Amino acid sequence: xxxxxxxxxxxxxxxxxxxxxxxxxxxxxxxxxxxxxxxxxxxxxxxxxxxxxxxxxxxxxxxxxxxxxxxxxxxxxxxxxxxxxxxxxxxxxxxxxxxxxxxxxxxxxxxxxxxxxxxxxxxxxxxxxxxxxxxxxxxxxxxxxxxxxxx
Amino acid sequence: xxxxxxxxxxxxxxxxxxxxxxxxxxxxxxxxxxxxxxxxxxxxxxxxxxxxxxxxxxxxxxxxxxxx
Numbered sequence: 001x002x003x004x005x006x007x008x009x010x011x012x013x014x015x016x017x018x019x020x021x022x023x024x025x026x027x028x029x030x031x032x033x034x035x036x037x038x039x040x041x042x043x044x045x046x047x048x049x050x051x052x053x054x055x056x057x058x059x060x061x062x063x064x065x066x067x068x069x070x071x072x073x074x075x076x077x078x079x080x081x082x083x084x085x086x087x088x089x090x091x092x093x094x095x096x097x098x099x100x101x102x103x104x105x106x107x108x109x110x111x112x113x114x115x116x117x118x119x120x121x122x123x124x125x126x127x128x129x130x131x132x133x134x135x136x137x138x139x140x141x142x143x144x145x146x147x148x149x150x151x
Numbered sequence: 152x153x154x155x156x157x158x159x160x161x162x163x164x165x166x167x168x169x170x171x172x173x174x175x176x177x178x179x180x181x182x183x184x185x186x187x188x189x190x191x192x193x194x195x196x197x198x199x200x201x202x203x204x205x206x207x208x209x210x211x212x213x214x215x216x217x218x219x
Binding site for chain 1: 195196
């Protein structure tokens with residue numbers, strides 16, 4: 001079977017990424033729900049809490065790197081460069097812009113909330129990072145999916 | 152008054168018998184980018200506008216114009 005061309009591979013990467021981003025966003029949100037609703041929430045002193053927090057830190061870092069670089073690390077450089085063409089970069093920038101606005105809004109909200117309800121640093125960071133990351137992922141994913149349509 | 156960048160990419164591409172994917176390959180972008188430019192969703196950079204015009208054998212002004 002003939003090997004797929006660089007443009008075909010880039011197209012595939014682009015489509016996969018558009019499909020995967022909202023799923024990763026929902027997975028990330030679910031992970032947060034389990035953090036806030038699970039037993040021992042906020043204490044972080046049991047082994048299970050350490051595992052949960054480490055998993056959250058790892059997923060947050062991976063998602064941030066994927067957003068910053070466009071992901072697709074298993075693909076060759078030429079494929080990644082093509083898949084990260086100028087419309088993709090513009091969509092990613094829009095994702096970052098929305099993510100930044102929501103991050104600041106969430107930080108302000110948490111600040112106000114902390115005046116009436118005590119909130120730990122860990123909880124505050126979880127809320128702020130989740131809001132910003134989820135927004136950036138969903139916005140980037142939405143724009144990429146819209147761009148794939150109407151071909 | 153808001154101005155919009157209109158184009159005749161689809162019309163010209165069809166005349167020359169190119170698919171979106173073929174045009175995308177000629178200008179080193181993905182089909183998705185050609186699709187968004189063609190539908191007026193994404194405003195291309197000057198570099199991409201020149202590449203598209205060359206690939207479609209038109210000048211940039213013939214391919215793109217401002218609409219109110």
